[in-house]
Amino acid sequence: MTESIPIVVDGATLTVAGDISLAAALLNAGIVGFRLDEHGKPRAPVCGMGTCFECRVTVDGVTGVRACLEPVRREMRVETGR
């Protein structure tokens, strides 16, 4: 059984499985609005394999990180909705 770890999403601490992608962690937590398009509408992951770029979030200050390719890490700070 994988250890659960804390991550910080938009200022709130979530406890997530420690061996999954950030995209999976966010979706498991019911977060579907990963980023905003140019018209301000929320976008969610489509492909889950790094091709569609719809799941971009900010991780530890780095913008444009594809959540589907990013493993979760203890205490990582994630910002959605950019």
Added chain:
Amino acid sequence: MTPDAIVVGGGLVGAMTALALTEAGADVTLLEASFPGGGSSGAAMGHVVVMDDSPAQFALCAYSRARWQDLADSLPASGEYDGCGTLWIAATEDELGGAVERASQYWAAGVAAEMINSQDLQALEPELRPGLAGGLLVPGDGVCYPPAVARAISARAASRGARVQPGSVVQSVEANAVRLQDGTVLYAGAIVIAAGVASPYLAPGLPIIPRKGHLVISDRAPGFVRHQLVELGYLHSAHTFAGASVAFNVQPRRNGQMLVGSSRELVGTDPSINRTLVATMLSRAVEFVPRLGELRALRTWTGFRPATPDKLPLIGPWPAIPGVWIAAGHEGLGITMATGTADLIVAGISNTAPPIDPAPYRPDRGMPSIDLIAA
């Protein structure tokens, strides 16, 4: 009297031709193998530019761009037309000298163009590297999102009475007849082949070969560049036929994304990405716009320009098959020239006065053999 017509190919050239024929009173059917704008139009950069590689190229560009002015105002927002102008960049004093010659040709033809010195170039485009010699600004040029424009124009043709049939794969074209892959045969007084790189399969002997290109689109960075930027060396690096070449060409899109080109290769119709060539292409762009390298590339794709040996499109009747007309072979200028091509086809089919001399674009004109060039 305009006969009924079938247009084969729903790229922007075919869609615009179908619309113009419909507006001229013809009963039009537009056949598209996939969906409007799904081929070369969908892969294209979407520039509406006046190029002057030859007097005939200049004439059709200038006429077509003037027609684009009205068209642009009528497009839906999805067409993303942006009259950002083209800024041709001179890296050296030699290139700047060449730009003066070009500018005088533009002025003589009534096309607005402005010489830009080194300091003003920096002010116009602060992201360009220092030390460039200057440039030539062509303010009437623009950019659009071609698949959306092709879709809007085919929808407009349909709303005015044309039958638009996506998913119709044409197997062969005969005298006044088109045979579909499903066995259906359609008849018309005029058949216009506007199938881009696929056109020679329908009209054997048509001198068109696919010239592959790569494009990269970046993340949004609004205001990063303001004009379409092209190196003046483009004409030289982009117009050699043998071997691959790259040239610096960056467009700002309306949503702040940057579209980066360009590459040219003769490698058949293999759509796979040539990473070495993309790296060369991006390095060339970064030489001109250093901080472009800090932007994230979101997507890379390829497309095929329908190229001809003499760099002019094929517009007019195809004598080998009675009743057949060609509107193809525009290479990288199909988006620009779609409007003028449509008008030339309408004038030819309806036997009315053409807006410009159509002779330089006749599909059966003399030109070097495509086989020699492709070899």
